[in-house]
Amino acid sequence: MSILVDDSTRLLVQGITGSEGSFHTQRCIEYGTKVVAGVTPGKGGSKHLGVPVFNTIEKAMAETGANASLMFVPPAFAADGILEAIDAGMPLIVCITEGIPVLDMVKVHRYLKGKSTRLIGPNCPGVMSPGKCKAGILVGEIHVPGNVGVVSRSGTLTYEVVSQLTSLGIGQSTCVGIGGDALPGSTFVDILKLFQADEDTKAVVLIGEIGGTMEQEAAEFISHNMTKPVVAFVAGSTAPPGKRMGHAGAIITGSAGKASEKIKALSRAGVAIAPTPTEIGFTTNKVLERV
């Protein structure tokens, strides 16, 4: 097992014909992901990278049985793309797009309420279950199958962590980039729930950063609901308050947003804290030895 994506995932790519869409779809196919459809309005009926392209998600799902969508749609049109996928009943949407206006995401969240669609991202590197499926831009080669789940607000920091894990011989069940936006589709708690329920996941690595209270909420969840060990790193200890550090959500506004507060909450919940970003693999190894 694994979470969110596996070898039964039939991936649809929204924005498959764009340059980033093309490049990364090709990589997903090479990794072994079943990419069954692409959607680009106006290009329906054609084929791209050997994948049939449709004008609408509804038609693409009906004809190909796609059950997950990966989005590379530009920010001005991305929210509309998410809404279309929700409307079509897509079970999983992974949105890579960075820079979607906040009020567009407010509408998306409103529309998501009461629906069964799960949204990952936006502004995220995607999801991958090593050896089974890659739905995103995560670097395939550095992952190996195994029993550690990874959930992160950062893309490239996740690559650092995964390569540390892999070089220590620690494989991953699933890696989930929840993205750096202020209004992410899924939170740490959402993903921790899935890892807790997943038989193949023995431990979880959580990579947080400054801004918001998602890490504190994760700490609450972990202390009450998780039996599996969690290792965490929180980026941004040296970030000045009031400055947005790249990610829309990475801004310290009030004490809860500070790295130190998040680390405090997580360690109080029994989470093993990696003191530096280069010791995450090592810390995970120690935790696994104890299991």
Place this chain on the structure above:
Amino acid sequence: MVAVLKTVFVRLGERGFESHPLRFKEQGGKLKIHEYQAKALFAQYGIPVPRSKVASTPAGAGDIAVEIGDKVVIKAQVYAGGRGKAGGIKIVNNPKEAERAASQLIGARLVTHQTGAEGVPVSKVLVEEASNVARELYLSILVDGTSHLPVMMASEVGGMDIEEVAQSTPEKIFRSYIDPAIGFQPFQGRKLAYGMNFDGAQIGEATRLMTNLYKLFVDKDCSLAEINPLVVTADGRLLALDAKLNFDDNALYRHKDIQELQDKEQEEPLEIQARDWGIYNYVKMDGNIGCMVNGAGLAMAVNDLIQHCGGRAANFLDIGTLNNTERVVNSFRMFVADPRTKAVLVNIFGGMARVDVIARGIVEAYQQMDTLFPVVIRLAGTNLEEGQRILADSGISFIRANDFYDGARKVVEAAKGAMK
């Protein structure tokens, strides 16, 4: 921690989003505008503001005082908060005094608790009619990160930091979460207006003001709309005595009018320079090591690690995922432009960004400018081999790092060496 526990507890309860003090978080903001510009937008949306005009010379301020009336308020136009305590707001009794007050402010730098010791330049003052204030209240809208909804917050306690109000008297803050599908509703206005201890005709007046503020918030993609204080005058009128509007950077592409309002003088010059060169994720830090990293989380972690190794970053710089060499070249231009630069660390883990493109950019940068500081480069990820080949073939001199920690350690050493 207590507050956090409370949040989670309440979130699990039926009432949904009853909030706690720590949740006054603006989501997605960045672009700020001046008070006089915000008040012009208020007026356009039917939100009552005192009569005022902006002046950029002392004589101009005097003339406006003649026009408006004897007693006026001279307000320094700066982005930073805390103007009042810092002497940036002066009440004067006649045009002569107005001119004198304006001459003290215009051309000076105002230091508030938000600016740092160097302060911010004042090039304009707002000359505003003095209002006879009976009550000071608070009203704001922002997007709540937990409910994912715009929330309007109101309090009968105005004119002070709302976070303090939330901590000392949380029962005096009222909230209405707004469903974007139906917008702000009159019943929500009534709830807030009664919470602010309005009565009679003021209930309707306050509700109209709130409805208009929400319309402005949505129309212009604000990340924060705040009136602090909203006042009731001695003759019972509502007035927005202050006006603060911040905007969502991600939505600026659809608001050319707002983009034009930006006053570059109010911002960190290096950050403005970065933006002009297409580097949007640049933050000036207080060290001397230039950093170019892809990804915000990694860039933060790099800065953390540099400090752990005994150095300090001069900047946070996430080059993002756009695959062109220009942004890499411009990052190097930033390092050259920053006189503090003693060494540079390039740390790239290619995912969406491709290592070969980055490498090509670095080579171009070396060709275009003299990099008089040591450069430590660590590359990994998508198209790594091609990237390494490009760097090797170019013959440029740089310090190679094997991993992220190695890179941080080497750049700290290099910066110390360069300082000798």
